Amino acid sequence: xxxxxxxxxxxxxxxxxxxxxxxxxxxxxxxxxxxxxxxxxxxxxxxxxxxxxxxxxxxxxxxxxxxxxxxxxxxxxxxxxxxxxxxxxxxxxxxxxxxxxxxxxxxxxxxxxxxxxxxxxxxxxxxxxxxxxxxxxxxxxxxxxxxxxxxxxxxxxxxxxxxxxxxxxxxxxxxxxxxxxxxxxxxxxxxxxxxxxxxxxxxxxxxxxxxxxxxxxxxxxxxxxxxxxxxxxxxxxxxxxxxxxxxxxxxxxxxxxxxxxxxxxxxxxxxxxxxxxxxxxxxxxxxxxxxxxxxxxxxxxxxxxxxxxxxxxxxxxxxxxxxxxxxxxxxxxxxxxxxxxxxxxxxxxxxxxxxxxxxxxxxxxxxxxxxxxxxxxxxxxxxxxxxxxxxxx
Amino acid sequence: xxxxxxxxxxxxxxxxxxxxxxxxxxxxxxxxxxxxxxxxxxxxxxxxxxxxxxxxxxxxxxxxxxxxxxxxxxxxxxxxxxxxxxxxxxxxxxxxxxxxxxxxxxxxxxxxxxxxxxxxxxxxxxxxxxxxxxxxxxxxxxxxxxxxxxxxxxxxxxxxxxxxxxxxxxxxxxxxxxxxxxxxxxxxxxxxxxxxxxxxxxxxxxxxxxxxxxxxxxxxxxxxxxxxxxxxxxxxxxxxxxxxxxxxxxxxxxxxxxxxxxxxxxxxxxxxxxxxxxxxxxxxxxxxxxxxxxxxxxxxxxxxxxxxxxxxxxxxxxxxxxxxxxxxxxxxxxxxxxxxxxxxxxxxxxxxxxxxxxxxxxxxxxxxxxxxxxxxxx
Ligand SMILES: Cc1cc2nc3c(=O)[nH]c(=O)nc-3n(C[C@H](O)[C@H](O)[C@H](O)COP(=O)(O)OP(=O)(O)OC[C@H]3O[C@@H](n4cnc5c(N)ncnc54)[C@H](O)[C@@H]3O)c2cc1C
Ligand SMILES: Cc1cc2nc3c(=O)[nH]c(=O)nc-3n(C[C@H](O)[C@H](O)[C@H](O)COP(=O)(O)OP(=O)(O)OC[C@H]3O[C@@H](n4cnc5c(N)ncnc54)[C@H](O)[C@@H]3O)c2cc1C
Numbered sequence: 001x002x003x004x005x006x007x008x009x010x011x012x013x014x015x016x017x018x019x020x021x022x023x024x025x026x027x028x029x030x031x032x033x034x035x036x037x038x039x040x041x042x043x044x045x046x047x048x049x050x051x052x053x054x055x056x057x058x059x060x061x062x063x064x065x066x067x068x069x070x071x072x073x074x075x076x077x078x079x080x081x082x083x084x085x086x087x088x089x090x091x092x093x094x095x096x097x098x099x100x101x102x103x104x105x106x107x108x109x110x111x112x113x114x115x116x117x118x119x120x121x122x123x124x125x126x127x128x129x130x131x132x133x134x135x136x137x138x139x140x141x142x143x144x145x146x147x148x149x150x151x152x153x154x155x156x157x158x159x160x161x162x163x164x165x166x167x168x169x170x171x172x173x174x175x176x177x178x179x180x181x182x183x184x185x186x187x188x189x190x191x192x193x194x195x196x197x198x199x200x201x202x203x204x205x206x207x208x209x210x211x212x213x214x215x216x217x218x219x220x221x222x223x224x225x226x227x228x229x230x231x232x233x234x235x236x237x238x239x240x241x242x243x244x245x246x247x248x249x250x251x252x253x254x255x256x257x258x259x260x261x262x263x264x265x266x267x268x269x270x271x272x273x274x275x276x277x278x279x280x281x282x283x284x285x286x287x288x289x290x291x292x293x294x295x296x297x298x299x300x301x302x303x304x305x306x307x308x309x310x311x312x313x314x315x316x317x318x319x320x321x322x323x324x325x326x327x328x329x330x331x332x333x334x335x336x337x338x339x340x341x342x343x344x345x346x347x348x349x350x351x352x353x354x355x356x357x358x359x360x361x362x363x364x365x366x367x368x369x370x371x372x373x374x375x376x377x378x379x380x381x382x383x384x385x386x387x388x389x390x391x392x393x
Numbered sequence: 394x395x396x397x398x399x400x401x402x403x404x405x406x407x408x409x410x411x412x413x414x415x416x417x418x419x420x421x422x423x424x425x426x427x428x429x430x431x432x433x434x435x436x437x438x439x440x441x442x443x444x445x446x447x448x449x450x451x452x453x454x455x456x457x458x459x460x461x462x463x464x465x466x467x468x469x470x471x472x473x474x475x476x477x478x479x480x481x482x483x484x485x486x487x488x489x490x491x492x493x494x495x496x497x498x499x500x501x502x503x504x505x506x507x508x509x510x511x512x513x514x515x516x517x518x519x520x521x522x523x524x525x526x527x528x529x530x531x532x533x534x535x536x537x538x539x540x541x542x543x544x545x546x547x548x549x550x551x552x553x554x555x556x557x558x559x560x561x562x563x564x565x566x567x568x569x570x571x572x573x574x575x576x577x578x579x580x581x582x583x584x585x586x587x588x589x590x591x592x593x594x595x596x597x598x599x600x601x602x603x604x605x606x607x608x609x610x611x612x613x614x615x616x617x618x619x620x621x622x623x624x625x626x627x628x629x630x631x632x633x634x635x636x637x638x639x640x641x642x643x644x645x646x647x648x649x650x651x652x653x654x655x656x657x658x659x660x661x662x663x664x665x666x667x668x669x670x671x672x673x674x675x676x677x678x679x680x681x682x683x684x685x686x687x688x689x690x691x692x693x694x695x696x697x698x699x700x701x702x703x704x705x706x707x708x709x710x711x712x713x714x715x716x717x718x719x720x721x722x723x724x725x726x727x728x729x730x731x732x733x734x735x736x737x738x739x740x741x742x743x744x745x746x747x748x749x750x751x752x753x754x755x756x757x758x759x760x761x762x763x764x765x766x767x768x769x770x771x
Contacts, residue, residue: 265771290762301688304394312396383677392668
């Protein structure tokens, strides 16, 4: 099928199948569909939209069809995104399964694991969380201590994770555990999957500065994990962990591009208006916005360029660290400017006018962008070491 | 967005090889120290013809190689890396664009092959004050009969001192500040009434201040439609802005590479200074900025190849970012070279000087920031 035909058919299909309510601007977090066993759809439309998209494999457009994906090429996927954007269609499903676990399983999972887990991610049936960080292992993730002992047919997992986003809402966890305490720290880690409903798993929400509790402390007390849930080889989990992180970083970084939900120029024009020459009336804010918009534009172009280069076999690894760093620092800057634009209105925390301080809460949430998935300093360190090859980095 | 294909990678590699061989930074030093009368090497310019660069934006019928703006940018970037001095931007990029898009059949026939053949140097005279401001064009062209009489001053005319022809932006109607009423003329640099003062810049490159006193231009010397030259001028300038942005990417990239090498070579406190995290993180940040700039330059050139009239936004984004990044790159370079960075012996200072000139040329960061915002309606 030519790309033009694909575009035409996609446009028609979307026009017929995307419910009007799913074309309204998303309010961000409250409108995201995460899926999972216990998911309560916000509306019938949200449910229908997910089902229709999943039936075509378009919740994960580029995954192979046999695992619930759409089997689209990069160009087709881009067209799908463009056509969705053109009608303001919301994403039917977001999840850690899509962003992180899926790509890792496609690369490292065995056939049984792919068949079991990928289609459920694609259909939004199972919601995953990420068990990486521990109280003593943040940036220095490889020093993690949660241990998994070999008990013949299963591993026995004991330990604690922290900052586990949505652990209290997730169905399954992909988890890093230490399987060889004697080996050098990178060589004794394994990557395992298990059900959060397994006896011995418990979670405790942590309150954030945004006033919300999207993440938890997660405790494992004699949790039995079947051996077949080991992904890749024993003690070689670090490779998978890093591979998954590159996907996580790329998607967190892309969040800083113009794809964001709020438009800075629109917000500013609404708040301060234009002068007689059509320029935003506040020159200080205008400067901030210009810088942010140009960097957003640059970031998008860079994401696209890296994709094109990867396809042409010119890809260089570690570039996700650049995107993560640039994208998250940009997003923080953007929200500082949103707050400046909003002025004292933006400080409201508990009013209907402010939808319970949505902007202020979003602003605070962006501060985590340059921490989660590896801090900005860690990203710069990766660039210094792996790309620039600086000594001692 | 695109990845470079094999042809373009070959173009880039051969440009790098050619310029490192024929025009390394030491060549700029030679031109500077011998006070060369042209400020560039005419053999190099003829060599660029043999490489197919002089005709890079010219159609094959007029002797060009027609490689497009992406190709142009690759060559410009390499020129930035070795600080190669030549009339490439004025002649092969801007004059070629103006003629190709706005020239009469006769003008095209006469001048495009001459540019391709490296037989003509053509400078673009736009600016009149300390800042780039094409709409502010005040130099007057008064109609008398079929002809025009030009009066006024131009500044920062790059390659004006060696130009055979000058494309001059003049006002045939209206007030300075208006887009309407601007006309372009292509006239002989030796026309009576033109006086040219060569200006040697901080970057050892040359431009000119040019006085026009009752200079005669025939009606057929007009380039494009009289009074409606602004769009053509913009297209011409945008090609130049994309070219200079690419050169800035090269200037910034090369100073970065040299700094990186120094970080791995200089020892203090018993360590390579590149082991200090205070420098590592700054180097990594700068690398990221260079990556962003590269994408913007490429996307501006892709836009120019697609539809020059709609490329203004991308071009301004690229030139803005180029100004910011090149400034950061050369400042960090001098700083990380320590005392050595301040010496004339080390090349880094030459990159810093070139960076300053490129920031001003064809609109500084503020100019392009404003353009970008206006194009986005804020
Ligand atoms: C909102 C949010 C959601 C998260 N979700 C998850 C999740 O779902 N699953 C999960 O496993 N984890 C999650 N995390 C945890 C996240 O990955 C860690 O917070 C992060 O890796 C940093 O670790 P840390 O908090 O222990 O900070 P630390 O590592 O203690 O860092 C403290 C400071 O020191 C700096 N620093 C550390 N090492 C270096 C160094 N070598 N050089 C220079 N500076 C250094 C850091 O940059 C930082 O500024 C989440 C975090 C947040 C904020
Ligand atoms: C114009 C001028 C006049 C001068 N006049 C005099 C004079 O009259 N008498 C005199 O004795 N000296 C003089 N100096 C020398 C001056 O004091 C040194 O240049 C300065 O101390 C830096 O040393 P360096 O040039 O060897 O740079 P280096 O020490 O090699 O530094 C190179 C880079 O590495 C960085 N760096 C070095 N160590 C660390 C670290 N531990 N952590 C992080 N970064 C590090 C530096 O900040 C710098 O960016 C002069 C220098 C200049 C430029």
